[in-house]
Amino acid sequence: MATQSAPVGRRRGARSALLVAAALLLAGCQSVPGEQRPDQGEPARPTADAAASAVSFAPLRGTPADAAAMAHPSLAAKIDNHEAARPQIALNRTDLVFEELVEGGITRYVAIWHSDIPDEIGPVRSIRPMDPDIASPFGGIIAYSGGQEQFVEMMMATPLVNVVFDYDDTGLFFRGDERPGPHDVILRSAEAVSRNSSLAPPPPQFAYGSADPLAAPALVATPTSRIDLVFSDARFPAWEWDAAASVWLRSQEGALDLESSAERVRATNVVTLRVGIDWSYGEVPKTVMIGSGEAWVSVAGRTAHGTWAKDAADTPITLTADDGSPLRLAPGNTWVELVPGEGSATFTP
Structure with a gap:
């Protein structure tokens, strides 16, 4: 059975298309101070405080x-x-x-x-x-x-x-x-x-684990074959788990999402964050990035629930599992879905 967030509200007037109600999911993009080591047996991976x-x-x-x-x-x-x-x-x-x-x-x-x-x-x-x-x-x-x-x-x-x-x-x-x-x-x-080659490389943003970082029973990760996200009536992307290739494959508005190489857009990790929207700029919505909220991390055909937090503009997002441990990602590329509170996220086993 699919798990779907509950309705939250609708969009206002000319601000944009009607946003569908509900919750989101995430799995953030950042490392956790003091807890950046991967699962036991894995080689040490980068952390937000590493040089x-x-x-x-x-x-x-x-x-x-x-x-x-x-x-x-x-x-x-x-x-x-x-x-x-x-x-x-x-x-x-x-x-x-x-x-x-x-x-x-x-x-x-x-x-x-x-x-x-x-x-x-x-x-x-x-x-x-x-x-x-x-x-x-x-x-x-x-x-x-x-x-x-x-x-x-x-x-x-x-x-x-x-x-x-x-x-x-x-x-x-x-x-x-x-x-x-x-x-x-x-x-x-x-x-x-x-x-601009003299500029410094970026610091790490995530905590990484194994190729299946959500396997620990304490994370209570649930099997996930598909993720459906609603940003508005006009934008509702989806991700499907391809077990053979070990990647999430993306669709948009019911059509396969292809890049210019003709390959389907793919990700190792899909992180969904529940975010607020600041309407103080008139018709331009501002996603509120400094604060905290609900998060889901989807990797290796599983989804784990937790929270995200970001203290300041120049600090990365911290992801924490419900049991208080860092939410780790698998090595690879990541999409972070900043779904508004008036949108929705559904994870199908």
Whole structure:
């Protein structure tokens, strides 16, 4: 039987599409101070308080990596998720993707690349008020196409290097001829990282365990074959567990979600967070990232429940299981679903 969150409310007026009621699920993206060791028998993996210079695992994936190969900054980018922007470029090469609600009931992504930097990424779109709180813990570079002046100023105030299409006269961005505007802005991502190679690599954001980190009975993880999420009437992505490939496979609005390589979008870990929405910016919803809430981690065909917490804009998200232990992820890429409290999340065994 599917487990579904209870209705919470509906969206208001012109603010965007009607949001469906309910709860979310998450499994955050961060390491837990003092509790960053993996399951017994696993090699030591990176932790949020580990020195970036000593990394022997990819800090944003937890996979084995040569430290010298990781000695470059991460690249975060605001990626379009309008229907006309699909298929996006190189989503399956990300370390992390955050999906967030924006105006009109649609979603956009803050995607982060570090362990595998593509030549190009996109389509790149404009910044939103929650993005400084999402991107700041990674340091490095943030790329976007522009945005309201107040939101651009908020991002410019962070320590990140801002790479902005509206201000670029160096050739880092171009418009893809095969895509309709404004969903056509592409970033030469490898070049952007190369120009900023002296920046520090990102600190780890997660606690990692084995390939099946939720197996401990104390976590009370439940078998999960499918995750259905509702951000609004316009956006309801889903993830299906592919046991043969050991990955979650993504759909959007009932259709397979494909990236530009023609591969289906996939993730090792799906983390769902219950988040509040701040409507003080008029029609632009701001996902509330500083605080705490309910979380679910889905990995290896299981889902465990817990809580998330984030103390400040520049600190990572901490994930804690219901038994008080760290919620660990499996080594690999992760999608973090920031589902609003008026949305819903359903996990089907």
